[in-house]
Amino acid sequence: MTRQELLIILGMTAVTFGVRYSFFVLGDRVSFPAWVRRALHYVPVAVLTAIVVPMVLLPDGVHWQVNWRNAWLAGALTSGVLAWRRLHLLAAIGGGMGVYFLWRVLGA
């Protein structure tokens, strides 16, 4: 490892850890005002949806694939329906992956 690499890795570690620790460091010394607590309520849905939807609708990152042949879409819809019907999370994941792989096999 060169000196330059070492510095880069140390710098990346510092900023990554810094961001992740930014609120944890506060511990119980702060308590968020009510409106912030309400806002944080929406973080999981907003972030996870923002990560998943582009992956599913543009699997290669460039081309829209809004059609029934898209294995990502078929698999994610299956996971979504299973989860909506209150099945266990692992069942929803397994079902979606099953359909995804089936689609890939049938499509190949």
Added chain:
Amino acid sequence: MPELATSLDPRYSRTGEFWRGALDTLPMMLGAAPFGLIFGTLAAPSGLSSGGALAMSLVVFAGSSQFIALSLLAGQAGLVVIVLTTFVVNLRHALYSASLLPFVAELSQGWRALLAFWLTDETYAVVQLRYGADDASPNKHWFQLGSSVAMYTNWFAWTVVGVVLGRSMPQLQRLGLEFAMAATFTGIVVPLLRNRPMVAAALVAAGVALLGRDLPYKLGLMLAALAGVAAGMALEARADQKEAR
């Protein structure tokens, strides 16, 4: 009595929580495997030494910024550019940190630092679900520890495999394991869409993420998250007003 029952229940013991955290993270480990492997194989061609690649997975532990660092290194970018880019790419983790703080606030500084070091998208997704569950387990942070250790070990192991092989494994990459992350996130989000504000948050986040998908440094993702939160808040406020009238 319910308090006592919870503390005696083996599912809520430290080891019980730890292993459940690891188990619930299993699909994400499958999904991350191809990426760890590709990261390891791409290191040398990008000009990062084997030791550098291993160290990065061990101490930075942030998939997307590790990949971006490789492409920047390949393009001869300097230290400052790489570190600043890493910072911006990882900004969304500040949202995770804020979102989980209420659940870890009482833990010692050491515990909080350790859990923060390991806070990835994947662990956040499963762990927020566990903290939100309505049982009174006193050891939910052990669930987070289990999920974190599982992701960390998995990421490092696949980096090692990639570095050692020094070439890609088309068989593994063709499997499409990356889909596991999409299936898991979908399975987690859908049951949360219980009311209009949540649905609005999801729709707006999705829309902004799609519109902003070509923005650099994952800024589109950050904007989408903030827009989704704002949409949820706006609809919640409107519903409150209606009720008050």
